[in-house]
Structures are given as C-alpha cells and as structure tokens.
Amino acid sequence: MNLAVKDIRHNFGRFALTTVGVGMLLMIVMGMSGIYRGIIEDATLLVDESNADLWIVQRNTRGPFAEVSRVPANLVHRALAVPGVETAREFVYHTIQREREGKPIRIAVVGLSWPTDKGESLPLVAGRALARNHFEMIADRRLGLPLGERIRLGKESYTVVGITENMIGSAGDGLAFFTVADALDIQFDIPGEAVRLERQARFVRGTLSDLGRKQPALTETAFKLPWEIPSLGPRQISAVMVNVLPGTTPQSVAAVLAGWSDVSVYTAEGQRELLLLGPVEKVRRQIGLFRVLLTIIAGIIMALILYTLTLDKLHDIALLKLIGAPNRRILGMILQQALLLGVVGYGIAFLIGLRIFPRFPRRVILTDGDLMQLAAIVLVISVLSSVLGIWKAIRVEPNEALSG
Amino acid sequence: MDNGYAIETEGLTKIYGSGNTEVVAMRDVTVKIRRGEVVALLGPSGSGKSTFLTAVGLINPPSAGRILIGGELVMDGPKALMETRSFRRRYIGFVFQKSNLIPFLSAIENVQIALEVNNWSASASRRRAMELLEYLGVSDRADQSPATLSGGQQQRVAVARALANQPSIILADEPTAALDGRLGRQVMELFRKLAHEQGTGVVVVTHDHRALDVFDTVYEMEDGVIRRSETDAMRTISSPVEDDQKERGAT
Numbered sequence: 001m002n003l004a005v006k007d008i009r010h011n012f013g014r015f016a017l018t019t020v021g022v023g024m025l026l027m028i029v030m031g032m033s034g035i036y037r038g039i040i041e042d043a044t045l046l047v048d049e050s051n052a053d054l055w056i057v058q059r060n061t062r063g064p065f066a067e068v069s070r071v072p073a074n075l076v077h078r079a080l081a082v083p084g085v086e087t088a089r090e091f092v093y094h095t096i097q098r099e100r101e102g103k104p105i106r107i108a109v110v111g112l113s114w115p116t117d118k119g120e121s122l123p124l125v126a127g128r129a130l131a132r133n134h135f136e137m138i139a140d141r142r143l144g145l146p147l148g149e150r151i152r153l154g155k156e157s158y159t160v161v162g163i164t165e166n167m168i169g170s171a172g173d174g175l176a177f178f179t180v181a182d183a184l185d186i187q188f189d190i191p192g193e194a195v196r197l198e199r200q201a202r203f204v205r206g207t208l209s210d211l212g213r214k215q216p217a218l219t220e221t222a223f224k225l226p227w228e229i230p231s232l233g234p235r236q237i238s239a240v241m242v243n244v245l246p247g248t249t250p251q252s253v254a255a256v257l258a259g260w261s262d263v264s265v266y267t268a269e270g271q272r273e274l275l276l277l278g279p280v281e282k283v284r285r286q287i288g289l290f291r292v293l294l295t296i297i298a299g300i301i302m303a304l305i306l307y308t309l310t311l312d313k314l315h316d317i318a319l320l321k322l323i324g325a326p327n328r329r330i331l332g333m334i335l336q337q338a339l340l341l342g343v344v345g346y347g348i349a350f351l352i353g354l355r356i357f358p359r360f361p362r363r364v365i366l367t368d369g370d371l372m373q374l375a376a377i378v379l380v381i382s383v384l385s386s387v388l389g390i391w392k393a394i395r396v397e398p399n400e401a402l403s404g
Numbered sequence: 405m406d407n408g409y410a411i412e413t414e415g416l417t418k419i420y421g422s423g424n425t426e427v428v429a430m431r432d433v434t435v436k437i438r439r440g441e442v443v444a445l446l447g448p449s450g451s452g453k454s455t456f457l458t459a460v461g462l463i464n465p466p467s468a469g470r471i472l473i474g475g476e477l478v479m480d481g482p483k484a485l486m487e488t489r490s491f492r493r494r495y496i497g498f499v500f501q502k503s504n505l506i507p508f509l510s511a512i513e514n515v516q517i518a519l520e521v522n523n524w525s526a527s528a529s530r531r532r533a534m535e536l537l538e539y540l541g542v543s544d545r546a547d548q549s550p551a552t553l554s555g556g557q558q559q560r561v562a563v564a565r566a567l568a569n570q571p572s573i574i575l576a577d578e579p580t581a582a583l584d585g586r587l588g589r590q591v592m593e594l595f596r597k598l599a600h601e602q603g604t605g606v607v608v609v610t611h612d613h614r615a616l617d618v619f620d621t622v623y624e625m626e627d628g629v630i631r632r633s634e635t636d637a638m639r640t641i642s643s644p645v646e647d648d649q650k651e652r653g654a655t
Contacts, residue, residue, distance in 0.1 A: 010508030324493020325521040399463040
C-alpha cells in the first residue's frame with residue numbers, strides 16, 4: 001500500500017493546487033533558462049547563419065553587432081585580392097523603428113550582397129528569395145508583415161516577397177533582408193530638403209575657397225549628388241564577410257588582413273565570442289542570478305509546503321509509529337510526496353511553458369540539456385525540501401496518537 | 405515460555421521531573437493479566453491510568469519496575485530489552501477514545517496497514533483484514549472512508565486493526581467515551597467476546613461504570629497506586645473464574 005499516493009488521493013484538490021503553484025514557479029525558472037538561451041541564439045544567429053569565415057570590421061571596433069562599424073564598400077574588392085580568399089561580401093546591419101497601423105515596429109535591417117546572395121539560404125517558410133535588386137524584402141514572421149505587403153521605408157516602398165521564421169536580431173527585433181543598396185538607402189535616407197541644403201552648402205563653400213574662385217567648374221561639380229563627386233568616398237557598409245578557399249585556413253588569411261591598419265578582422269568564432277562577452281554578458285549574468293534565486297525560492301517554498309503537509313499528518317504519523325510502522329515507511333511517504341510534487345510540478349511547468357513561451361515577445365528556447373539540468377535540480381530540491389518534514393516526522397512520539 | 409499471562413508488571417513506577425518538581429505518576433504497580441481476561445481500569449483524571457497504559461504499551465518507559473509480555477521480559481526499568489516498536493507491532497493492539505483511524509485510508513486499508521507493517525503481503529493482508537471486518541460486522545463498509553462511518557463502525561474498524569496481528573494484549577483508552585450508551589456497551593461486549601474467543605488479554609481504561617459487569621476484573625487507580633476494585637471483589641464471589649482471579653495479584 002502506497003501511503004504517499006493514498007494521502008494525495010485523499011487530499012487531491014490541495015495537492016493539485018500545490019503542484020500547479022510549484023509548476024508555475026518551475027515554469028518561471030524554466031523560462032529564465034529559455035530566455036537566456038534565446039538571447040544567445042538571437043545574438044549569434046546572424047553570425048552563424050552567414051557562414052562567413054572572417055569578418056572585416058572598422059578598426060578597433062568589435063563589429064556591427066556590438067557597436068557601430070563603418071567600412072568603405074570597396075573594401076570588398078581589396079579583400080578579394082588577398083590570396084586564399086574565395087568570396088567577399090558586403091554586410092549591412094542596422095536597426096530602424098517605424099510605425100505601422102499606429103503601433104511601433106522595430107526592424108533589424110540586413111543587407112544581402114546582391115547578386116551573390118539573394119537570401120536562398122534563409123529558412124523561408126513562405127514566399128521566395130529576392131528576385132530583384134531593389135524594392136523587395138524578406139521579413140521574419142515576428143515582424144507581422146504578411147506576404148505581398150508593401151511597406152514604405154524612407155523614400156521607397158518595399159514588398160514582402162518571403163517570410164522567415166525565428167530570424168531575430170541580438171536585440172530581439174525581427175530581421176528583414178534587403179539588397180545592400182536598399183539597406184543603405186534605408187539607413188542613409190535623407191530628406192530632399194536636407195540634400196538640397198547640403199548641395200547648396202557645398203556650392204557656397206566652393207565659391208568661397210581659392211580653388212573654387214580659380215576653377216568655377218569645381219563648384220558646379222560640388223553641387224552634384226554625392227556619388228557623382230569623385231572626391232567623396234564610397235558609401236559605408238557595416239562589415240565585409242570573407243570566405244576562404246578550401247585548403248586555406250581562416251587564420252592564415254586573417255593574419256594578412258590584420259596587417260591592414262584601417263580595419264580589424266575576426267574569425268566567425270571570435271565574432272561570436274565578442275558578442276557573448278559584450279552585449280549578452282550582462283544579460284546572461286543577470287538572468288543566471290535570477291535563475292539561481294528562483295531555484296532557491298522554489299526549494300524553500302517546496303520545503304514549506306512539504307513541512308505543512310507533514311504537520312497536517314503528525315497525528316497519523318504518530319499513529320503509524322504506535323502500530324509499529326518502521327521509520328523508513330513513514331519517511332518514504334514524505335520523500336515520495338516530495339518527489340511527486342517535484343516531478344508533477346516539473347511536468348506542469350513544461351506543458352504550460354510549451355503553450356506560453358511562444359507568446360513571449362522574445363524567443364524562449366528550451367534545450368534538452370537545460371531541461372535535463374532543471375529536472376536534476378528539481379529532483380535534488382525535492383529531496384532537500386523533504387528534509388524539514390522528515391526531521392519533524394522523526395521527532396513525533398507514538399504517544400502523541402493517544403492525545404486524540 | 406508462555407506462562408498463560410498476557411502481561412505482567414512488577415513494581416512499575418513512573419516519576420516525572422526531579423527534585424522539587426518530582427511527580428510520581430505511578431507507584432509500585434504489580435499486575436498480572438491472563439490471556440483471555442478482560443480488565444477494566446477505573447480512576448479519576450490524573451490517577452495514573454494513562455501512564456500505566458503507555459508504560460505497558462511500550463510507549464512511555466517506566467522509571468523503575470519490570471514489564472513482561474507473553475512471559476518475555478521486555479522492559480527492565482527504563483531500559484528496553486528489545487526493539488519496542490517491532491515488539492509493539494507484533495504483540496500489542498491499541499484502541500483509543502476516538503477511533504483514530506487514518507483518514508486517507510479506507511476502513512479495510514486501516515486494518516491492512518497494521519498487517520503490512522508486519523511484513524504481510526498485500527493480498528494476504530487484505531484477506532485477513534476482510535475476515536476481521538466480517539467478524540466485527542463492518543465488512544459491508546470495507547471500502548468506505550472513515551469519515552463516512554458512524555462512531556460505532558469506526559470503533560469496530562479500530563478494534564479490527566488492533567486485532568490484526570493477533571496481539572497478546574489489547575490496550576484500550578476510554579474506547580466508549582465518544583459513543584452513546586448502547587454502542588458503548590456493544591463495544592465492551594465485543595472486547596469480552598474477543599478476549600474469550602481469541603485468548604487476548606484486554607485492558608480497558610474507562611469511566612463508564614454502566615458496563616462493568618462485562619469485565620472479568622476491575623482495578624482502580626488513585627494517586628498512581630493500583631488496587632483491585634471493591635465492586636469487582638463483590639462481583640467475583642459468584643464468578644466461575646474466581647480461582648483464577650485470586651491469582652491475579654494487585655498491589
């Protein structure tokens with residue numbers, strides 16, 4: 001006869017409510033772990049998905065995911081000239097916030113190096129990859145933009161031609177993929193009036209300078225659009241992604257690129273580590289501490305619940321001792337109830353979590369490793385939390401059953 | 405080494421506290437209770453009845469004196485000569501003022517648990533428990549929860565539990581206090597029937613003087629001292645077991 005199960009069946013309502021409570025608490029612990037994994041996954045997603053061997057970024061910066069990085073677009077051609085480099089692609093990454101149907105929408109804009117990269121490798125769940133080098137975009141489902149929707153960004157409108165799933169930026173914003181040219185247009189969108197004023201200002205500066213006065217044609221050139229002026233530099237991109245030839249190690253190419261004094265170079269793994277040590281590190285530690293605190297709180301609450309359940313049974317425990325029940329049978333009952341509380345609570349946490357976590361604004365990723373780890377922790381706190389109840393049960397004297 | 409006595413005590417004394425706070429709850433109690441004998445223990449509150457009951461029930465060790473159960477020396481002063489819990493499990497049954505059934509077990513499981521803790525298998529313990537419930541006339545309520553049973557039915561289940569391991573002695577602490585007169589008498593008569601049919605010694609602490617005719621022997625306790633009741637002495641003159649009773653020493 002299993003006394004633990006009999007007692008639970010007798011007080012099923014109370015046990016059910018208690019386990020739901022413990023389950024909700026464990027769900028939060030589980031969720032914290034999932035949020036932590038989600039942040040890491042989101043942060044490293046682009047690095048992992050881009051499959052680049054090397055990242056060339058602005059000198060002395062940690063790359064476009066950690067801070068602002070600006071390199072000239074023609075860096076791609078310099079990189080391609082390095083022995084051992086198979087491909088070099090432009091990379092543009094920035095975040096914008098606009099309004100859609102009266103609500104703010106944050107978009108992490110990624111530029112694809114057209115025509116080398118049209119987004120075929122992206123995990124498309126609907127639609128297609130980019131087919132034109134302008135005015136098309138692939139949006140993540142999290143952005144809530146349906147296929148065919150046209151959204152105005154800057155001076156142009158872009159049509160959603162493909163939908164991805166779980167493509168999230170390091171800040172938790174849904175990713176949208178454009179060609180590099182479109183991504184730069186969106187990034188450097190300047191109102192017409194500002195363009196006119198800048199052109200006017202350049203013209204005035206030219207006319208006031210000695211060179212302008214001596215060569216009036218120069219002032220006319222200064223009045224042109226920026227990309228029509230040879231003396232102005234090319235447009236700036238965030239980074240250049242490099243893939244090396246088979247048989248060449250990324251380290252050997254990186255050693256060459258590291259000699260360039262205007263840029264810094266990182267391997268994919270290095271970029272990933274920088275991400276985790278930089279923007280993610282504090283969040284990771286904060287969530288880790290919350291996890292530890294919540295686990296301790298869950299343990300304390302479980303211990304109090306089991307202690308209370310034991311207190312309610314003290315008379316029955318005294319009676320069992322009086323009729324000669326060995327301690328192991330009584331303690332086994334408390335321990336089994338503790339384990340049942342933990343196991344059922346864990347199951348509830350998992351089932352509720354599966355339904356609730358997908359509704360969270362940021363991704364909550366439950367990995368097998370984390371779930372196993374939490375299961376082990378729950379087993380340990382179940383055993384530890386029963387200690388208080390067991391201690392009380394051991395101290396009960398059989399003659400307490402006589403007190404009525 | 406069964407000498408026909410369910411329980412024997414020699415010079416049983418219990419002292420609580422020490423020095424100025426010393427209280428003698430039981431003084432030099434010597435009693436012999438035969439198998440099959442039904443004994444009533446009367447006395448006012450604080451007279452030492454419960455102390456006696458818990459001492460012979462191996463719950464509360466005496467300060468001095470000896471306790472023999474089934475002829476076997478179990479307690480020598482405060483020192484237990486064997487593992488009291490397992491001894492209690494095998495040789496002693498308890499019945500209380502309230503039925504003291506475990507609320508989360510059914511009637512039959514309340515009886516079964518006493519057998520299972522004595523290493524009976526689940527099926528054998530269920531069979532034996534059902535036999536006992538049938539014997540006590542509550543088998544039709546076997547699967548009911550204690551809360552759904554009447555006071556008398558609960559007390560019968562408690563008696564069945566006490567009898568489960570065929571104990572040498574049943575110790576009952578005011579078992580009829582929560583019952584009306586008719587049910588109380590039924591329970592007392594049940595004890596008598598059990599004692600005589602199964603050879604179990606029964607000690608009943610009671611305040612109920614209406615059913616004293618059920619008992620073979622009546623003792624009274626006052627200020628920790630036990631003596632054979634005058635009522636009992638008068639009653640046993642015509643008793644067919646008079647000779648036996650003369651051997652039952654009461655000091």
